[in-house]
Amino acid sequence: GQQVMQIPQYQHVQEGEDFTTYCNSSTTLSNIQWYKQRPGGHPVFLIQLVKSGEVKKQKRLTFQFGEAKKNSSLHITATQTTDVGTYFCAGLNEKLTFGTGTRLTIIP
């Protein structure tokens, strides 16, 4: 079946440093969604990418969808303490499959 893997599983960064999480699917995807889950909270939808090679930005967050539509990345520039949480990608094919998540902690 479809598998979606994310790396790294954990990332600790100093406040102000950049952060990137990578998402890889075993199959070609129709689209990919990204969610953020704050500690103790529930996942919240961030963005959806549909087109091959698509790049979208939300303030300090940059999302990319690979040319082959099998991988994606989320890059955060100059992290802040409010960025703390777990970031999940979710790939859509026949169904939506969530990645394993990357847990980001910030060292003030």
Place this chain on the structure above:
Amino acid sequence: DGGITQSPKYLFRKEGQNVTLSCEQNLNHDAMYWYRQDPGQGLRLIYYSQIVNDFQKGDIAEGYSVSREKKESFPLTVTSAQKNPTAFYLCASCRGNRNQPQHFGDGTRLSIL
């Protein structure tokens, strides 16, 4: 305000007991989902329903059951057959189109006594 309500927030189960987790939405969404979240394993799909009176098994349906008698409600029963039920359970909903983002409830944390 529109949203998804899960209850209870915390739930304890005794050995051999069935427990039911509630999920209600007033977003008028057609599709509803149940996920299980364990540390380091992301979200795994238990059951989903795309329309009233119809539901399908997800990746880890064994030991769980659901019903979808009303559009707004999608309760999940954790049966005694589920030998490792301790986890964080999340309910989600979205519009009928699979391309739509999912909206999540606050979750129910289930533990074994």
